[in-house]
Amino acid sequence: MSPTLRILIGLVLGLGLGIALAAAQPAWQADTVAILDALGGVWLDALRMTIVPLVFALLVTGVAQAAGTLAAGGIAGRTLLAFGILLLVSALVSALVGGALLDAWPPSASATAALKAAEKGAGAVPPTPPFAEWLRSFVPNNAIKAAAEGAMAPLVFFALVFGLAATRIEDDRRERLFGFFDAVQAAMMVIVRWVLWAAPAGVFALGVVFGARTGVAGLGVLVQYVIVVSLMCLLAGLIGLVLGIVGGRIPAPRMLAALIPVSAVAISTQSSLASLPTMLEACEKIGVTRTVRDLVMPMAVALYRMTSPAGNVAVALYVAHVYGIHLDPLHVAAGVIVAALVSLAAVGIASAVTFFTTLGPIFMAMGLPMELLPLLLAVETLPDLSRTIGNVAADVGVTAFMDRWTGRAPPGKT
Numbered sequence: 001m002s003p004t005l006r007i008l009i010g011l012v013l014g015l016g017l018g019i020a021l022a023a024a025q026p027a028w029q030a031d032t033v034a035i036l037d038a039l040g041g042v043w044l045d046a047l048r049m050t051i052v053p054l055v056f057a058l059l060v061t062g063v064a065q066a067a068g069t070l071a072a073g074g075i076a077g078r079t080l081l082a083f084g085i086l087l088l089v090s091a092l093v094s095a096l097v098g099g100a101l102l103d104a105w106p107p108s109a110s111a112t113a114a115l116k117a118a119e120k121g122a123g124a125v126p127p128t129p130p131f132a133e134w135l136r137s138f139v140p141n142n143a144i145k146a147a148a149e150g151a152m153a154p155l156v157f158f159a160l161v162f163g164l165a166a167t168r169i170e171d172d173r174r175e176r177l178f179g180f181f182d183a184v185q186a187a188m189m190v191i192v193r194w195v196l197w198a199a200p201a202g203v204f205a206l207g208v209v210f211g212a213r214t215g216v217a218g219l220g221v222l223v224q225y226v227i228v229v230s231l232m233c234l235l236a237g238l239i240g241l242v243l244g245i246v247g248g249r250i251p252a253p254r255m256l257a258a259l260i261p262v263s264a265v266a267i268s269t270q271s272s273l274a275s276l277p278t279m280l281e282a283c284e285k286i287g288v289t290r291t292v293r294d295l296v297m298p299m300a301v302a303l304y305r306m307t308s309p310a311g312n313v314a315v316a317l318y319v320a321h322v323y324g325i326h327l328d329p330l331h332v333a334a335g336v337i338v339a340a341l342v343s344l345a346a347v348g349i350a351s352a353v354t355f356f357t358t359l360g361p362i363f364m365a366m367g368l369p370m371e372l373l374p375l376l377l378a379v380e381t382l383p384d385l386s387r388t389i390g391n392v393a394a395d396v397g398v399t400a401f402m403d404r405w406t407g408r409a410p411p412g413k414t
Helices: 003-024 029-048 051-072 074-104 109-118 131-136 143-149 152-166 171-197 199-214 217-247 252-269 276-285 290-303 307-322 329-345 351-366 373-378 381-406
Strands: none
Touching (some): 003 029, 029 171, 029 199, 051 152, 051 171, 051 329, 074 217, 074 329, 074 381, 143 152, 152 171, 152 351, 171 199, 199 217, 199 373, 217 252, 217 373, 217 381, 252 276, 276 290, 307 381, 329 351, 351 373
């Protein structure tokens, strides 16, 4: 039985028991919910404790890899620049469109009222500082303090600067330093795998608490969540696809026809890596130069997930709406920037781990509670389908665009 299926079973059983308790209201309900709330909180805290060291180590080693790519120059450097810009665009578009969608279609009042009344982790976002103070907050005057307080935006900035500085020191020192942080992230991954082994029990406990506090309305929250996040992921993939059609000057019918087998593999495997052979064939069908295709497409699979910032920003916005938390533009901007950065650093990690690795820093930067994340992880299989479809479409689109940008061949020629 796959870990995803075990987690999903834990969620279904927990929600079912919680909804039954909400309907029956036995005398022992309060004590049972309190105990399960504590157990689920312990499991959630075990996941939280890995976020800061894991994200910092991933960013430092990610900068090392990016610096090596940029040092190669030419199309590799241009491709990395395009990835960074598109990830930022993905997060920004999701913030604008997703925010407008949730304003027009907010979560049900009954579910949000129950959550706000029962959830201890919910609260208002801290007051917005003046713009100058907010801008200065990205540069930590005490990096250790920022890490201890979970201030992710300044910590991410420090990790990037630290990684860039490390690329300029002597070779032997640089290799030892990057080797240390690579070992740190590997050790954190082991801890995360241990914690995720207990995920079905943790999700079950939190599911009972969630169901008991929200009743049937809680199911509506999860269904709406799947729809909203899936739409934002597909929108991000559409942006990458349009980039290939317009920027790469590939006729739309030709591009869409080439993506049919790619989409079929993506749907069946839910893996961009497994879709790589069919994506290479699709690039050949639309006439991408072999040199560009063989370089950009593996880079895209290894470093670039167009739907990650879009989907993660949508998750954050949805949780904010569920808790009735108003996010001002500066907190949204911080979330957009962090979402783009951590998505590039966390590529290649298992999806269950990536879910917390990328969302944790975003939630911390935006001041949002993370108590719902384990429940959302349990239904992530459904939005993950849209994430994969959007990623493969964006991968093919950006490869077609890079072929045109490098000027190696006229569009449609090999």
